[in-house]
Amino acid sequence: MAVTSRKNPQHEPYPHRLMIVDDSNVIRRRIERVHDLLGIEFVGAARNGREALELHAKVQPTIVTMDLTMPEMDGTECVARLVERDPNIRILVISALADKLTAIDAIEKGASGFLCKPFTDRQLNEALRKLIEQ
Amino acid sequence: MKTEAEVTTFVDGVLHYFTTTVQQVAECGTPYLALNRSPEVSDYTGMIRISGKREGVVLFTAPKSMLCVMLMRMQETDMSHDNLCDLVGEIANTLSGNARRDFGHQFKISVPSVVHGREATVEYPANTRPIVIPIEWRTYRARLVVCLN
Numbered sequence: 001m002a003v004t005s006r007k008n009p010q011h012e013p014y015p016h017r018l019m020i021v022d023d024s025n026v027i028r029r030r031i032e033r034v035h036d037l038l039g040i041e042f043v044g045a046a047r048n049g050r051e052a053l054e055l056h057a058k059v060q061p062t063i064v065t066m067d068l069t070m071p072e073m074d075g076t077e078c079v080a081r082l083v084e085r086d087p088n089i090r091i092l093v094i095s096a097l098a099d100k101l102t103a104i105d106a107i108e109k110g111a112s113g114f115l116c117k118p119f120t121d122r123q124l125n126e127a128l129r130k131l132i133e134q
Numbered sequence: 135m136k137t138e139a140e141v142t143t144f145v146d147g148v149l150h151y152f153t154t155t156v157q158q159v160a161e162c163g164t165p166y167l168a169l170n171r172s173p174e175v176s177d178y179t180g181m182i183r184i185s186g187k188r189e190g191v192v193l194f195t196a197p198k199s200m201l202c203v204m205l206m207r208m209q210e211t212d213m214s215h216d217n218l219c220d221l222v223g224e225i226a227n228t229l230s231g232n233a234r235r236d237f238g239h240q241f242k243i244s245v246p247s248v249v250h251g252r253e254a255t256v257e258y259p260a261n262t263r264p265i266v267i268p269i270e271w272r273t274y275r276a277r278l279v280v281c282l283n
Contacts, residue, residue, distance in 0.1 A: 026210060026220040033209060069227065069245060096224075096231030118154040118228055 049073025
């Protein structure tokens with residue numbers, strides 16, 4: 001679990017605070033790099049659902065990217081728990097589980113969007129942009 | 135579902151991974167049946183196991199040099215062992231996702247696992263011959279191995 005905060009050069013507060021939840025370091029770093037383009041403040045990353053719940057309490061993100069298949073607590077359960085804590089949180093599920101039932105299940109649990117792995121930076125950018133415009 | 139369609143699902147999954155993630159086209163070489171039962175694995179191998187209606191293993195195995203260049207294409211500067219494992223794990227994860235989508239619930243698919251080193255051994259189902267599909271990208275060659283009974 002990593003808590004971090006990258007402020008913009010003008011020291012103005014960003015309207016959106018991003019937490020990344022994925023057990024893959026490569027994916028976490030890819031998402032970190034893309035968020036820079038959208039004026040989103042990156043506030044921390046977690047490697048599984050349990051860590052994500054702990055981190056959420058500390059950093060209070062407004063948007064979250066969430067993997068589904070993770071050790072300890074999977075993404076679907078974590079989505080439900082985060083939405084229970086904060087009904088206004090916006091969660092983008094990013095998963096290789098590409099079947100429709102998985103996407104529907106995540107949306108029913110409270111996710112705001114679904115992006116299939118593998119993804120291009122442009123697809124990720126678009127999905128995050130839609131999330132913050134909701 | 136016939137074996138050819140099953141293999142196509144996995145090949146398409148790997149080629150799609152290259153197109154989207156490293157933004158370059160990889161090509162599928164001529165598939166062949168492994169003469170000995172255990173095709174050689176390369177430096178890093180990501181695999182999934184399948185059970186249920188069919189049983190077997192599907193793996194993607196690639197040399198370290200290829201994976202390092204893939205990470206560079208993804209603007210990653212950290213070529214550590216952990217990140218190389220992560221990358222083949224993600225490719226195996228994609229194979230798993232495609233299999234779930236295309237094969238439905240008659241197949242049970244394991245969480246991806248990763249092994250490191252050319253001496254690693256992979257257990258294949260009895261009485262099967264693995265199908266090996268070369269995956270060529272730039273000057274590198276990886277292999278996709280599909281072995282279902």
